[in-house]
Amino acid sequence: MYAVNEKGFYGEFGGAFIPEMLYGNVEELRNCYLDILNEESFKNDFQQLLKYYVGRPTPLFFAERLSAHYVAKIYLKREDLCHTGAHKINNAIGQILLARRMGKQRIIAETGAGQHGVATATVCALMGMECVIYMGAIDIQRQSANVAKMKMLGAKVFPVYSGSSTLKDATNEAIRDWINHSQDTHYIIGSVVGPHPYPDLVARLQSVISAEIKVQLLEACGRALPDYVVACVGGGSNAAGAFYHFLNEPEVKLIAAEAAGHGIDTDKTAATTFRGSAGVIHGSMTMLMQDEYGQIVEPHSISAGLDYPGIGPLHAFLNSNRRAEFYAITDQDALDAGYFVSRMEGIIPALETAHAFACLEKMDFASTDVIVVNVSGRGDKDLPTYIEHFKNIEE
Numbered sequence: 126m127y128a129v130n131e132k133g134f135y136g137e138f139g140g141a142f143i144p145e146m147l148y149g150n151v152e153e154l155r156n157c158y159l160d161i162l163n164e165e166s167f168k169n170d171f172q173q174l175l176k177y178y179v180g181r182p183t184p185l186f187f188a189e190r191l192s193a194h195y196v197a198k199i200y201l202k203r204e205d206l207c208h209t210g211a212h213k214i215n216n217a218i219g220q221i222l223l224a225r226r227m228g229k230q231r232i233i234a235e236t237g238a239g240q241h242g243v244a245t246a247t248v249c250a251l252m253g254m255e256c257v258i259y260m261g262a263i264d265i266q267r268q269s270a271n272v273a274k275m276k277m278l279g280a281k282v283f284p285v286y287s288g289s290s291t292l293k294d295a296t297n298e299a300i301r302d303w304i305n306h307s308q309d310t311h312y313i314i315g316s317v318v319g320p321h322p323y324p325d326l327v328a329r330l331q332s333v334i335s336a337e338i339k340v341q342l343l344e345a346c347g348r349a350l351p352d353y354v355v356a357c358v359g360g361g362s363n364a365a366g367a368f369y370h371f372l373n374e375p376e377v378k379l380i381a382a383e384a385a386g387h388g389i390d391t392d393k394t395a396a397t398t399f400r401g402s403a404g405v406i407h408g409s410m411t412m413l414m415q416d417e418y419g420q421i422v423e424p425h426s427i428s429a430g431l432d433y434p435g436i437g438p439l440h441a442f443l444n445s446n447r448r449a450e451f452y453a454i455t456d457q458d459a460l461d462a463g464y465f466v467s468r469m470e471g472i473i474p475a476l477e478t479a480h481a482f483a484c485l486e487k488m489d490f491a492s493t494d495v496i497v498v499n500v501s502g503r504g505d506k507d508l509p510t511y512i513e514h515f516k517n518i519e520e
């Protein structure tokens with residue numbers, strides 16, 4: 126019921142709304158992705174790299190102090206322990222194996238905060254493949270550490286000066302490149318966004334998260350199904366991976382944390398389900414923040430990974446039919462939660478992940494409830510932001 130249909134739709138959301146020039150590229154991918162993902166040799170290679178390179182399975186950790194505090198059983202799925210510090214590498218590994226099987230030698234990607242760029246540059250180095258990353262000139266300035274990593278890994282980082290010199294402009298440039306190099310190039314999209322088949326492809330590659338949760342939870346507490354799975358949603362790939370194998374289990378409640386920025390009633394927000402409406406962004410029909418003329422409204426979030434004006438079509442669907450419950454988490458809520466979890470569990474979460482933790486403050490549980498929080502990434506990259514906030518706390 127939550128699987129994508131033949132045309133790439135989840136209910137009314139999804140599809141492939143792309144310029145004619147891009148049709149061939151997307152069609153080639155659509156025609157082969159399921160066959161390749163189902164090949165034994167692909168599954169083997171993917172599993173081996175997830176195990177020995179990424180470090181999977183990531184632990185499912187019983188958070189004793191958080192559990193005592195909230196009076197429930199809280200487990201943490203430790204995607205922050207993946208190589209490179211977040212879940213994004215799962216998708217990057219899967220797509221580069223796919224690209225090789227499609228005979229592509231060159232990889233392109235766009236990146237905003239640089240996290241997806243680093244994951245892509247990492248797997249290209251691993252496979253010895255050419256890697257070109259498009260990044261807005263302003264983002265390059267803001268994210269110098271990630272730019273340095275990509276360069277160290279051997280990627281070419283192309284600054285994009287058009288438009289607002291940020292993510293959407295980098296995306297346009299990447300698409301232009303792909304059209305001009307359709308023979309030898311694969312475009313790695315980093316979340317469950319973009320034209321069909323990308324949302325389904327990325328969700329399948331990230332679904333290893335919920336596959337592991339099921340096995341690990343059964344071992345930890347004698348039941349494979351939690352009462353709640355909580356994850357943050359930027360484009361929605363870590364959430365899609367954490368929800369995937371529970372989508373058809375209605376007793377498992379799915380909780381999605383969106384970035385409310387300064388608040389959903391302000392113009393500095395990225396809470397798409399609260400402030401958005403249906404429209405087309407990056408090739409799919411989904412929820413996005415737009416003005417009355419259909420122009421994209423600049424989002425705001427303290428966390429770079431959630432600072433996106435749309436959400437993936439699967440999540441738009443889960444929101445519209447209430448299969449998932451969406452919470453709007455402000456910058457302040459997230460900072461407080463990040464600080465609290467660090468002190469309670471000795472785990473400094475990414476600011477994105479801190480949005481998921483902040484949901485725990487707003488939810489009501491029974492003491493027997495089992496909750497899994499997907500810890501999408503580690504907070505090292507966010508230390509400057511956290512530190513700025515601590516100055517205000519004045520302990």
Ligand SMILES: *Cc1c(COP(=O)(O)O)cnc(C)c1O
Binds near residue numbers: 213358359361475
């Ligand atoms: C990129 C990122 C996100 C947001 O992306 P999704 O596709 O929504 O998962 C969340 N957490 C971390 C740590 C990230 O790097």
